[in-house]
Amino acid sequence: MSHPDPARGADSARLLEAILSHVPFDGWSETAFRAAAQDAGIDLALARVLCPRGAVDLAVAYHRRGDAAMVAALAAEDLGALRFRDRIARAVELRLAGADRELVRRGSALFALPQHAATGAKLVWETADAIWTALGDRSDDINWYSKRATLSAVYGATVLYWLGDESEDGAATRAFLDRRIGDVMGIEGAKAKVRDSKVLSALLAGPIWLAGRVRAPASASATAGQGAGDQPAGGAAR
The missing domain is CATH 1.10.357 (Tetracycline Repressor; domain 2)
Structure with missing residues (x-):
């Protein structure tokens, strides 16, 4: 049985918090997603693993x-x-x-x-x-x-x-x-x-x-x- 990775859950939460300040200016967009990954200190490749649809997944979250x-x-x-x-x-x-x-x-x-x-x-x-x-x-x-x-x-x-x-x-x-x-x-x-x-x-x-x-x-x-x-x-x- 697989178990959720707490570290990935924490990274996802950080991405969500990081994108919120960018959305009013850039929407739930690729630009906002990239900025959130940078602000959260998360490699963009890992961010895409956590959120395959990018900002859309964060909007859902x-x-x-x-x-x-x-x-x-x-x-x-x-x-x-x-x-x-x-x-x-x-x-x-x-x-x-x-x-x-x-x-x-x-x-x-x-x-x-x-x-x-x-x-x-x-x-x-x-x-x-x-x-x-x-x-x-x-x-x-x-x-x-x-x-x-x-x-x-x-x-x-x-x-x-x-x-x-x-x-x-x-x-x-x-x-x-x-x-x-x-x-x-x-x-x-x-x-x-x-x-x-x-x-x-x-x-x-x-x-x-x-x-x-x-x-x-x-x-x-x-x-x-x-x-x-x-x-x-x-x-x-x-």
Whole structure:
């Protein structure tokens, strides 16, 4: 059995920290990656072993570090008195509170490129999965997918709105997020009405039966949104 090399993990963490000061000027680019390796005192050849895709791998690591920080922050909060929709909103707020706006802006530009769009979509899915898992979601059927898909859409739209928000203390972003969550709750209400309607249930018996056969991945939290080429650099993340 192979074991992670602690030295390589430390080198990856140093690369990530080193690139953050260059990204606002050069983006998550080859220029920023080379500068990070130089600043961290890591040979460029070793840096490429640690991050085969260069700055892209570090952008992935930055995002995942943010997810980990959000999960830790949620665990430290008392959410018992909040409605479930407010718990979701709080999770998204914590996720954005721990992010640097310019680094995220540059990351959004990177993952909007066709060659990196799939990686960007996987990262948003991972964030949605991290939120649902942290909030205690135990669904194991098609709802596992639908919850994460809808929250991915809400989170992605909120991030884009947040990037341009100049309101005091992010009030406009919070209002936008609340509206998006309200839209999702409306969809869930419509789904409940379909299930409760005997006529509609009869008409949709086939699709409903098929949906009932769908199951979440065996190791949902470990596999959701992951790809063979999307391993975090040294395990670091946003």
